[in-house]
Amino acid sequence: MRLRIAGRSVVLDRASARTAVASAGQMLRAEVASQPRYLRRWLAALTIVAVLGAASAALTVPPGAEVFGTTPPFEWGILIAAYVFLVVTTSGLCLVNSLGMVFGIDRFKPLEMRHVVLALLFLIAGFGVIALDLHYPLRLIFGVVLSPAPSSPMWWMGTVYALYLGILVFELLANMSPYQRLAHASCVIATGFAIVAPTTLGLVFGSLVSRPFWQGSFAPIYLILTAALSGASVLGIVFVLVNRLRLPGHGPDADAVIVGVWRLLLILLAVVMGFTALRTVLAVTVGTEAERAAVTALLFGPLGPGSWVLRVGVGLVAPLLILLVPMVARSTLVFAASSLVMIGMFVDRFGFVAAGQIAPSTAASGIVAEPYAAYSPSLAEIGIVIGSVALVGLVYTLAERFLDLSSPGGRGDVHGVRASLQRKMLRRTLGVAR
Amino acid sequence: MAVSTAPSAAELGRRALAFTRRRFLALLVLLAPGAAAGVALWPRDLPTPPPKSGGSTGQPGSSPSPSTGIEASWAFGVDTTRCIGCGRCVEACKLENDVPFNPECNRTWVERHAVAADGTEYVDSPEAGIDGFPTLSTAPGAATADIQRSWFMPRLCMQCENPPCVGVCPVGATYQTPEGVVLVDQERCVGCGYCVVACPYGARYLIPAGASSPMGSAGVADKCTWCYHRVSDGRRPACVEICPVGARVFGDLTDPASPIQTIVNTPGVSLLRADLGTEPRVYYVGLESEVG
Numbered sequence: 001m002r003l004r005i006a007g008r009s010v011v012l013d014r015a016s017a018r019t020a021v022a023s024a025g026q027m028l029r030a031e032v033a034s035q036p037r038y039l040r041r042w043l044a045a046l047t048i049v050a051v052l053g054a055a056s057a058a059l060t061v062p063p064g065a066e067v068f069g070t071t072p073p074f075e076w077g078i079l080i081a082a083y084v085f086l087v088v089t090t091s092g093l094c095l096v097n098s099l100g101m102v103f104g105i106d107r108f109k110p111l112e113m114r115h116v117v118l119a120l121l122f123l124i125a126g127f128g129v130i131a132l133d134l135h136y137p138l139r140l141i142f143g144v145v146l147s148p149a150p151s152s153p154m155w156w157m158g159t160v161y162a163l164y165l166g167i168l169v170f171e172l173l174a175n176m177s178p179y180q181r182l183a184h185a186s187c188v189i190a191t192g193f194a195i196v197a198p199t200t201l202g203l204v205f206g207s208l209v210s211r212p213f214w215q216g217s218f219a220p221i222y223l224i225l226t227a228a229l230s231g232a233s234v235l236g237i238v239f240v241l242v243n244r245l246r247l248p249g250h251g252p253d254a255d256a257v258i259v260g261v262w263r264l265l266l267i268l269l270a271v272v273m274g275f276t277a278l279r280t281v282l283a284v285t286v287g288t289e290a291e292r293a294a295v296t297a298l299l300f301g302p303l304g305p306g307s308w309v310l311r312v313g314v315g316l317v318a319p320l321l322i323l324l325v326p327m328v329a330r331s332t333l334v335f336a337a338s339s340l341v342m343i344g345m346f347v348d349r350f351g352f353v354a355a356g357q358i359a360p361s362t363a364a365s366g367i368v369a370e371p372y373a374a375y376s377p378s379l380a381e382i383g384i385v386i387g388s389v390a391l392v393g394l395v396y397t398l399a400e401r402f403l404d405l406s407s408p409g410g411r412g413d414v415h416g417v418r419a420s421l422q423r424k425m426l427r428r429t430l431g432v433a434r
Numbered sequence: 435m436a437v438s439t440a441p442s443a444a445e446l447g448r449r450a451l452a453f454t455r456r457r458f459l460a461l462l463v464l465l466a467p468g469a470a471a472g473v474a475l476w477p478r479d480l481p482t483p484p485p486k487s488g489g490s491t492g493q494p495g496s497s498p499s500p501s502t503g504i505e506a507s508w509a510f511g512v513d514t515t516r517c518i519g520c521g522r523c524v525e526a527c528k529l530e531n532d533v534p535f536n537p538e539c540n541r542t543w544v545e546r547h548a549v550a551a552d553g554t555e556y557v558d559s560p561e562a563g564i565d566g567f568p569t570l571s572t573a574p575g576a577a578t579a580d581i582q583r584s585w586f587m588p589r590l591c592m593q594c595e596n597p598p599c600v601g602v603c604p605v606g607a608t609y610q611t612p613e614g615v616v617l618v619d620q621e622r623c624v625g626c627g628y629c630v631v632a633c634p635y636g637a638r639y640l641i642p643a644g645a646s647s648p649m650g651s652a653g654v655a656d657k658c659t660w661c662y663h664r665v666s667d668g669r670r671p672a673c674v675e676i677c678p679v680g681a682r683v684f685g686d687l688t689d690p691a692s693p694i695q696t697i698v699n700t701p702g703v704s705l706l707r708a709d710l711g712t713e714p715r716v717y718y719v720g721l722e723s724e725v726g
Contacts (some may be wrong), residue, residue, distance in 0.1 A: 071538055072639040074626040135625025135640070135653025143605030143624060154604035154628050209598055209710050210634035357631065362707075363589065364636030366524075366543030368563030372571065 046394040053387010056380040067380040072365035073373035079133040081350040082385040086126030092231020094118040094194035101187040107256035111404045125388040153203040164193040177288040198223040213294035214356040236261040237336035248407030293359035315344010511683035511697025515720035519586035523673035524564040530672035541658035548584035591637040591658035592714030599629035623654035
């Protein structure tokens, strides 16, 4: 069989296929060998964890497979927490980026290209995790379109996040093109989605009369606030590494971003701490009995140690103190604080999801869970969570290595996409036929 | 002659920014009424229940009350003063509806509430009460407590007038029949568990995988249907049929001769968590405390 590919005539038979595979293997080996050692090790570690995650994911594929540790009283486990963590971080990345692209603060302008790649990866990883938690994800995709249920906050969330994904893909493509006005416009729209999306996610929890801890306006506001915190932290980590590893865009631009993130983290940490304290005090003093039971579980019950040590200590107080340490390079402080915030944020997401269910006011499906509903994430669930984060890290590392993410349009234009489009525009402007 | 000068980069940036803000606000203003109109006008088609028996689905259509000819308004009564905690209702439900014989999967169950001298209430339901109850409560701390009184409390779906589980389903897989029974279209359910979390009465579960799963619909939501396939046929729910002491009563509120009238008109009859506004249609007689 003979095919014409990219202007060349290619013969397709077994021998040529074998040759093609062998040469592709050689190229891959050469490519890997040409990478710095630290990068090879980093990629290898991420690949191993991502493969473990994929193996865990494969276990969940048969519908109803009993690989999760969830029970009727505690139906939403760590995968829901991971989904919230990942997709809310996407919103946070867009919110922080909007400071530069929408609101014109110069020091945040270099975020554009990196933020959109990260936002897409976090969102796709979030979709992957929720698809594994659902028993019939394809039914959801078709069902949302063919039998819409606008009374359901989850329907709104699914629809908004699907549109958000489309906008982010468009924003990425626009950023890689010379059409910067399109990139700018898509960034503005993505900023709107960055607020609307966590709001709908918050409503998924906040609209449940059966779960007083979640119910109310707290959840949407809290998710938007903490979205900005986790988004700023991810960008803090990435831009410190950009400078340390001398990636494209390092130097004064990245320095400016790091200072911006430092300030932003200080403000957001203080705001989130205040908001968390207010919420807790209100729940304990004027909340319902069920609300108090949930907050008690979060403070002094089974969720207490994780809540105090990781959520409050590691995730809020320690980063705030670290950021205020004098005489240490700001980038070091931002990197350390951002890393701790991300750990704390994950624990916070789990605490949020768990606290709504841990102190049920009724038996569920014959299970009397008093005083607390039990839940231990299974190995498969943990594998999926860690694997999804590793996959984000792996793909982003490859994007940093093989694409120029330093600025909108990419100065290096690794694949020639931008140059090609520019030539096309120039021809059109000059009226020159190809 | 006027000379036009090229605007500076800063000027261009400022213009672009101003344009974007306006566009952004205009977009929000345009989108908001559109979204609101979309929500208001969106057609909602109630799914037609597939003609299966045993699962959460049942026969379509409503049954007129035989005595009055008015569309039936079914209700359920539970007399806790009569229940002896034998668990035969739990077993009958599982057999009638192919509910997995798994302690975590129950459309109905029986709880025992025991109140100690200091007012502490202990609740237990070993294996959902399917094999009855041991003499002493199995609830943590109850063995050493000075129990003063106790009673059995059968639980099932409340078939609420305003069911939280129906509104939250993202694909409309959960719906109400004209008689008000809440069913699940198991071929449409995505298994997200939102309805399980949303139900204030814990009446739902996701069917686990394996041989114990009825009708091969593992991973989807399942719940009590008041044996819709039976009651549509003029019979009583399996748990009512099997109850040896008449603690469970099913009937039509529009029928003055229905046995449910006795329960509904009993002094002190109560509803579970009426404060939530769900308007449950299971009436309890003899409840001694607030039960969730």
